[in-house]
Amino acid sequence: MIFVTGGAGFIxxxxxxxxxxxxxxxxxxxxxxxxxxxxxPLATLQGDARHTFVHGDICDASLVARLLAQHRPRAIVHFAAESHVDRSIDGPGAFVHTNVQGTLSLLEAARAYWLTLGEADRAAFRFLHISTDEVYGSLDPAEPPFTEDSRYAPNSPYSASKAAADHLVRAWHHTYRLPVLTTHCSNNYGPFQHHEKLIPRLIGNALAGKPLPLYGDGRNVRDWLHVQDHVAALHTVLARGVPGRTYNIGGECEKSNLEVARAVCALLDELAPAAAGSYERLIAFVPDRPGHDRRYAMDITKIRTELGWRPMETFASGLRKTVPWYLDRLRSRS
Incomplete structure (x- = not known):
């Protein structure tokens, strides 16, 4: 068995x-x-004996310890985190609580459990920590992409809390030899993403005839990674990653927010045309958020050469899978 935290979230x-x-x-x-x-998102797993869902908090140390002792997993895959940058600006305390204190609590429970294992099971055990490219800070337009050796320079309460969690995970490997793996992913998109995120918000607002708000001039650049590519990369890292190492995971699809909005509008024009004309008419620029990073980009040479993973989706192919999924979902609810 594997133990997944945050397994009802998007990724x-x-x-x-x-x-x-x-x-x-x-x-x-x-x-x-x-x-x-x-x-x-887990509805299709109802009745599947291979899936055990527990409603609980990673900060509940006694609950986590009890689950580990009862189910005896061979790995922990740690997704659980607060992850919305705007929310972290409005309320940073919740991000520190979940992302830092929660990771600390989970690491301590994992270490205590790991020490109970026999020699072979202890050697095979893995703690996979999922982090973000945002811990590296912001890139200028001409700068090379982030590598695993890029310095940490988090600029938002969210990215600072994830950077702190990364440092804890690294320290638990260095000090206690807990066999950890860390991944940094770029911007994900795909089915079941929260409606506050850019692509679902663009689709929902467009179909409702509402403005499509873009911060600042809309030219902030992100590396877009389809969630199914991300999942495949995580499977690879869990299976073949070297304990103590970090792996960047990206889609090699750098796009500005304005480019993303225009691509979404073009697909909606094709799949759900509006009588009033192209959805691009709804794009609206709004005041920028505080400390908005200008560009993220990921160098994925390490995971490509060491583990043989690469993304399968281009942004165009991934978006053509994503927009129809949201269209079908919104139509079924109307």
Whole structure:
């Protein structure tokens, strides 16, 4: 069995569904079901004996210890986190609580459990920590992409809390020899993403005839990674990653927010045309958020050469899978 935290969130639920669809071993899934978590993505797993869902918090040390002792997982895959930058600006305390204190609590529970294992099981055990490219800070337009050796320079309460969690994970490997793996992913998109994120918000607002708000001049650049590519990379890292190492995961698809909005509008014009004309007419620029990073980009040479992973989706192919999924979902609810 593997133990997944945050497995009712966007990336976590996609990971759990893909893991079980691939015939892998059972999953113990712990999620606090905050605003960003939902059992809806897990509905297809109802009645599947390989999936055990527990509603609970990673900060609940006694609960986590009890689950580890009862289910005896061979790995922990740690997604659980507060992850919305705007929310972190409005309320940073929740991000420190979950991302820092929660990771600390989980690491300590994992270490105590790991020490109970026999020699072979201890050697095979893995703690996979999922982090973000945002811990590296912001790039100028001409700068090379982030590598695993890029210095940490987090600029938002969210990225600072994830950087702190990364440092804890690294320290637990260095000090206690806990066999950890850390990944840094770029911007994900795909099914079941929270409606506050850029692509779902663009689709929902466009169909409702509402403005499509873009911060500043809309030219902030992100590396876009389809969630199914991310999930496949995590499977690879868990299977073949070297304990103590960090792996960057990106889609090699740098796009500005304005380019993303125009691409979404073009697909909507094709798939759900509006009588009033192209959805691009709804794009609106709004005051920039505080400390908005200008550009992220990921160098994925390490995971490509060491582990043989590369993204399968281009931004165009991934978006053509994503927009129809949201269209079908919104139509079914209307």
């Amino acid at each position: 976590g639920s996609n990971f759990v569904r893909a893991w079980l669809a691939g015939g892998q071993e059972p999953v113990l899934n712990l999620d606090a079901l905050t605003y960003a978590g939902s059992v809806e």
